[in-house]
Amino acid sequence: MNPSPNATPARTLTARDGALAGLETPAVVIDRPALEANIALGAAIAHRHKLALRPHIKTHKSPVIAKLQIEAGAAGITASKTDEALVFIEAGIPSITVAYPLIDRAKISRLIRAAKTKGTDLRIVADSAEGIAVLSGEARAQSHRLPVFLKVDVGLHRCGVDPALRGSLDLAAALERAPGLRFAGLLAHAGHAYGAGTPEGVRKIAAEERELLLGFAEKLYQMGIEVREISVGSTPTVILNDDFTGLTEARPGNYVFMDMTQVALGVARPEQVALSVLATVVSRNDRYAIVDAGSKVMSSDRGPHGSDSLRGFDTVFALGEPDAPALGLTRLSEEHGFVEHGGRKLEIGSRVRILPNHACPVANLADRFAVIDAGGGTEYWPIEARGCVR
Template sequence: MDLQTLKTPSLLLDIERVKRNAARMSERIKSFGAILRPHVKTHKCVEVARIQTEGHAGGITVSTLAEARAFAAQGFRDITYAVPVEPGKFSEAIELARSCQRLALITDDVSIPPALDEAARRAGLTLDLFLKVDCGLHRCGVEPDRPEALEIPRLICRAPSLRFAGILTHAGHSYHAPSHDELLGIARHERDLMKEFAARLRADGIEVPIVSVGSTPTITQVDHLDGVDEARPGNYIFFDAFQATLGSCRFDDCALTVLASVVHRDRARRKVVLDAGAIALSKDRGACELDPACGYGHVLDLEGNDLGPRVGSVSQEHGEVLVDDESLLDRLSVGSRVRVLANHSCLAAAQHSHYNVLEGGRVVDRWEIQRGW
């Protein structure tokens, strides 16, 4: 099957770039003396996870229990569920833990350790539980100087059916760093804050088995990871227009694109409309702080060369592209095809059921995406 006959919109995955990205991150984490526990939410695909974990311990990070179930069924037995667990998910998590060597959960709430301990006791299990730390994103997590930052680990350590797994954070605010210097500062702050907090816990008599950090922008920019045991980047395996604009990668490192067809051409308004809209690309605007014209994706030709225009607006199934170049507008007739490099590969991938795997410019395989909650 080739790109002229594939149904649109469809995901295209450049396997050579995937392997190159995996190898580069693998070597980087090893050079830091840390453990790589890749976040599989970017791709939700067993085949990609196997590429990421080759040569490592095999542990992964997930963002949904559906991901955890799917990956556990395919032999991944060391899983961290990196969303704070709430009581409605206790039963499902406990059942999943029975099929894993290790399922680690996270919390930032004082009510969870005693409640989870009781649920685990009734099930006859011992569960690993991390403290989620807020290092600046202010989405979830406990700031280290708050009373709960000591109280929660103490509660976990006193719970007979829980093990304190350590401390875990995510510097998601790095995605909006307005400069390389600020991004490097966020990466260093993430590392240093966690190292210092771990030292405080240990001084309080609390053993901290794992100090875990992770975001693709910070891991690609940080100068060392002294004091950190584990890194959990995810987006690096595909990268995207957002990461390339931030400087985490080059545009030719980006492995995921969306194949789309031109369904309408308006010469008077100098625009074309693609059959890839918000559902196919997502509505993430990208690194607007650095690129105000980021739109919803870069328009490429079928060989992956940037044609210049961006997807400027999206509705559910339509992506509108302004085309100032007359010769390009001539080329983009109804039925012609382009590839779109989306701003956020994680969200774009989650809109689709499978990847069309490209090697040498041709589709050579189909890999399923494990969606749902």
Template structure:
């Protein structure tokens, strides 16, 4: 399912004719607008914003988020956290349970040396024990949140029953640890059939997390933070009372997955891939961006709601029809031109299904329109690229 509105961006197509391809292009004006929209949403809901930077992996972009009011950052992996700690960020949550003491050791040491607050998450006795052992060895207290499974069935403990209370007690009773609250991710919203269904999932997450918090309080355990997140549930959710913070990530760029969910429109999409037509046949225009640029991801959490691997538009053709990116090999993209054959050497803008995976394949982001200057282009490194450990 695709929104059929034109591929819009705020700059001049002339800029795009001067960039070597393939390139991951970020529209600076739309990026700033998306960042401001999330900050405003958090203020309106009375919650803190802790964006998930696995989407962009960029120090420069994370600084923009902090300057716009974000309280801290969420990262996916320990190696990603190290990049942002070394860049001077002082409040970071690692969104995956860590059980390897070597990884925990590096993170605790980096946070200690940098004077940063680091929050880890756990959903098992083994994970809690690993963090406690390393914190004790380094002579620090580690902040740990309990991960709650609100329906994705990936990591976390059930909100029903007493497991969350038991783990929180285990953390609170350890002298090397500090219980830092509860955290969830309603990633199953990406499989929702309608925007209304996303809202229902967001409400279920809200109810489940408040229920866990109530159980903790009744057990005599204070809950300093209730953290929820995902771009769809933050954008389409309507209940944030009692919640401490939200952790959307994809919102900075948005992508065709978010359009298909009703979260965004084409006018919100700040990221695209610029590619050149290098060959053409009766069916396909072949471009120089394959799976090593576009990725073969059809959406987060295994979503298959989108056909193909993105859509393409010709530059300067604001009212033209989409050309599906029908197939990818490693270095080539197959754009179904429907009889409207682009010329060899012509540039096309491709919108990917999933922006996060595209960024991780790029060394740099080409940010167009920086400083409000129509012709302004900056190159920002993807600082945490390939940080998967």
């Protein structure tokens, strides 16, 4: 499935072309009205289904945006890496889930110390006896009771326990008994929904995720283990799902920006894509217009978790030509992007807006966002957790 090229995304910022014309390129740009509408959408879904919303900040890595999400009703945020989470603890975010199986005691120590100092509600995941033992040892060393989720594999086959195995029930029981820890519940990420291809396929995966988690929770209840929370993630399965019965929390990340992968899946409309890259044509040949945004800005990631619904890397619109069809960014080298122009006259010095297939890596490659408001005003927001990979 490929989205039909259309001019809708180009129109979203056309009224603010003057602000874009003043930016040095390449620039990672946020359309603030679209950003705020996406934040409101996530908050509304959570409110309607009585879910705690803890958005994953790996998409934006910005405490400024996290605080907008909290102001809209989010209960906290989700992070992946230790240093990433520490940025948000320091920024005063009240509740942080590190949804990554930490097994390094030094990293766990830093997190617990920082959370205790700032009064942060810190929650962590585990999916192995080794991870539980390390978490328990450090929690006891710091006289801290740490909430820990058991991560469950619902089909992505990346991390998590298999809910069909007896050993997974035994691991949950071990977590329940571990000194210094509190069994917080079950947590899953149905990232394989990105390969579903259609909204119906995404909904099917969301339903399977829910059934697997509720079935596993029921087995734990029968063992006398209380499952306080059941947390799910992934933007497609949160935005398109219509049945959250029995679930308590949602952790979408990409929804804050959306991207062309979400458009291709039917999760979002093109005008909802809030993040783009502004680039300048610096050279031209008989096939390509060469722009000053290569893989060190755009990322060569074509989409998450095996998504193959889009050709090429990104979707390109010529600035100031809102009615012209979209073009494709079909090749990348480190500092150059290759826009297949098809005979269109993209002159040297002209500018293009590039809508990424996958927005999350783009944010991690920049040090700031250029944020354009409804009136064309520009602010710069630092991406404070970029490059935090430990």
